[in-house]
Amino acid sequence: MKEKFKFTFNLALLVIWAVLFAGIAVKAPGFLSYNYIVNVMLRNIVEIGMVALPMTLIIITGGIDLSVGNTMVLAAMLGGMAAAKASDIAGVLVTLLTGAVCGLLNGVLIAKAKISAMVTTLASMFLYLGMARGVSHGDSVYSYTFSEYMGTMSFLGIPLQIWLYVLLALCFTVLLKKTAFGRKLYSIGLNPHATKYAGVNTEKILVIIYVLCGMICALVAFIFLGRFTSVKYDAGTNFNLKVITVVVLGGTSINGGIGDMKGTIIGTLIIATLNSGLTVLNIPIDVQTIVQGAVLIIALISYAVVNNRARKKRIIKVEAPDALS
Amino acid sequence: MENATILRLQDIVKTFPGVKALGGINFNLKSGEVHAICGENGAGKSTLMKVVCGVYRPDSGSIEVNGKKESFSNPMEAYRKGVSIIFQETSLFEEMTVLENLFLGHEITKKAGPFTVIDYRAMTIRAEEIFRRLSTQIDLHVQIKALGMAQKQMVEIAKALTFDANIIIFDEPTASLTQREVTALFAIIRSLKAEGFGIVYISHRMEEIFEICDRVTVIRDGQYISTKFTSDTDKDELVADMVGRKMGSYYPKTETEIGDTLFRAEHYYDSGFVTDISFYARRGEILGFAGLAGAGRTELMESICGLAPRTAGRLFMAGNEIEVQSYKDAMARGIVYVSEDRGKYGLIADMSIENNIALPQLDKLVNKFDILNTEREKELAGRYMTDVGIKAPDGEFLVTNLSGGNQQKVAVSRALALKPELLILDEPTRGVDVNAKAEIHKIISGLTQQGLTIIMISSELPELIGMCDRIYVMKDGALAGCFDRGEATQEKILSVALETKSAAG
């Protein structure tokens, strides 16, 4: 039953995407060029899309990470500074290490200290933002060879970061859908107590996914730095909510336990198409924001209607055991 | 005028889907009277009171309060009309202060210019007056979460008094009180009675009923059985009414050969409640654990399984000492626990049957890349679904859409799939209808024939007596007695479980 429900929603999302895509293509034929689709539409969404992958895992466990954008910027910055002072290798290592440490801090506070994910990552958001600002003194940090390579190189005519995204999207889809680890994530999101009572080490799993999220942020940091050639401390501010928007649009429930990777990927495509398509149509960027918001609201309302209906069916059953206690 | 009937219930019927919880209950309460409602766990006492105060709506029947027909939509409304209830699980708001809780929803207000404001002075005076009447001192400005159970109960009583209610319902008030606190509570109940309050006292503790109550009404399986003056009856008669004459003949216990000792616990302590427990279980045996709610049975088993801490004691499996740090360790040693609370600690309701069965051993169903082999998962689940007889279209059916009995069978299947040697079932038939109950009993019986050892915690004595080879009785975190199959009767077990001083075991 659940499979069916998910299937129809992903299908609906896919149809929405197709309609959007076709509509924009008809209105503005220039949109359909290979160059535009690959180098504008897809390339601009890669960073958000990539972070949305681990974010989906986190939200499925019932958590959230509001600090991803700031983790990315901090990692890019410290890496860029290390590269400027020492070598590219130092830059790469520092970037990855920063991502991992940021994720670890979030994970430990959430899993071990049992602080709510929202409060933890809200505080760490400030911390990472402030550290990025502090170490850079508000100045830009510039790209170096490796990040340039990550952000600008193409392979077989397609930018490297798109290859990377496709690879990661595949890995995450398999991870969530096919592995025991993925199954445990759903289980935690649906009922953390019962999952623990089934002998699953829930704390360890939570720490792992937050660290994983930090690592992906670090990877994205290279691409981001390379694509824009420089980064300032406040670059990640809107990034956090954009990532969450994509995940929620993809049908993942913020309460945990429901959602899948395919939805997130289609959600990413929809936002990418909207952004670039509306630009092509010469619609100002602000209308684009409204349209994005409207799409999200429509999605939320439809999810809410379906979920409420499902809940009503269940209410009768919930009451019964109580009567006998 | 004196001793007028202030609460009259007539033919109250309440059904939940698939269960007739109350089938025509009659009850009346006079002013200045303490009237007990007594019955076994699950007899419908609490449901009846929830109907009275508006948590549930009755299907039929009438409720008359102070001579007027009433139908409350929530407890606050009931309070206003004079009926107050003190739930077992207190309904107080933990983060708020005593004073705020006492007057929540009916704060005393005064005019301050154009504004209506809460009059803390008036509320404080009123609250102090009430606590004085109860001869109790509680700081009005302390948060509820800082109070002990007895104090919380005192606040609940005081809350009832803030409403000028003349009917107070106590739902198992002594379940979590110490002896001294019980004495204090009884003093208060007596003084309330003297002031003309009508008091409904729900309990199954015999000595309390005879100590404090004037009349007692017995209900059994949601049916009205009898109402008697406590002065005209005795404990044996009440127990007989509570139990009925439906002794264990229909329990499908088959004689099995009992082998050597499989499991042994020595001087076991959990983190504070369970004290100095030593017991053993033999192969092929069904071992019962009886006791009142809160006697420490669940705590003991959870601690043995590594789900709660242990402070002292040793565990042995087939003669070898075992070390259990986490539930994983216990499972590896062949000990599996099925929780009493299916919803919260047992199953993942929104997952399919097969996902639930596979959950504890997912790590055994994967290849080296952690990819789940869903074929093996299906096969594993399918095998146990048929063995246990889960009635569902297929393994992909969501657990939440199953009946209570079938959910319990999923929980049992999941445990069996782990191939345990010792299976601990905590209230395996709670919230399950009669037919499913019988089926679960049959399954349990069948398991012992395959050489499994079963520990069964249950609050239903007939079930324990009908199914178990031996029954341990727990009381206040310690073992209070042990009966062999031949000698165990409900009366004997009850008297040990209820005894104020623990009997020798």
Place this chain on the structure above:
Amino acid sequence: MGKKKGFLTTEFYLAVFLAAILLFMAVAAREFYSINNLMSLLNSFSYILISAIGMNLIILTSNIDVSAGALISVVCLSIAALGKQGIPFAGLMAAAMVIGAVLSTLNGLFITRLKIPAIVATLATTQIFQGVLPLTVDGSIYDLPASFTWLAFDAKIFGIVPASVLICLIVTVAALLFVKYSRFARKLYAIGNNSNGARLSGIRVDRTVVWTYTIAGALFGISAVIIATAGQRVTTTMGSGLEMTFIAAVVLGGTNTAGGSGKILGTVIGAFILAMIAPAINYLGISPDWSDAVKGAIILISVVVGAAKYIKKKRVIDDPAARERSAA
């Protein structure tokens, strides 16, 4: 029994912490106490606190509002458009409160009617608010008349204290009284504690939550007036990012985001600490670039300390013995 209510509350620790910083500043950087600095500090403290109080009410009901910043931007621009017509301060204030209240009520309805988690619902409305703005104006509204900037430049108490401080004082005192003496505020705590229990106590939970958003919206509107009237130019992003500061002030003040506990007084101190960090750091000769990091660290530490206290208590509640007793 009879335990005295301790002074060792979160607010007490925070106040001590605040006093320590203030004392330290007096020794280490006396210039911190210059009139100019104090007045500008008080000004930013005013608008942070007024909105943080609104946020505090919302969080008490265990909801949240991440659209507050965008909402403030909308209000800023709306009143700028009105101010351009020469509408006096009183009219601007009234308009701001109404617009803020209406927009925030929409959030409340969205959350309660559709049962969408507050964080997601307000995330969606954030985007709508953000997008609507620039549609109506092109970048910014400028050359605003003196009637518009009256609050910031002319309305000084004793010729020196900004009037925003007076507004803030009124709001704070009103909020303290409201939380203590109104029956409505009791309901907020009850809902945040246990919304099902509140329902059983006859409280209309959804309706109360919507009203809470309405009140908070009016407060966001007041903040918007202070922010917008600080200059002759109002841009489309005047409020962006502020929501996080408001939430941070509330969290720092000891309010649990799970709802049901927390005091306005804590939020007052929390807001003051947050407003003070940037100038304090500046006067200490540390680069202002570190102020956000210090903010983050302070919030994180206070949350961890709070959690440590909470975990100790939670053990007792999670104790299976207590569970069985209550479950039976």
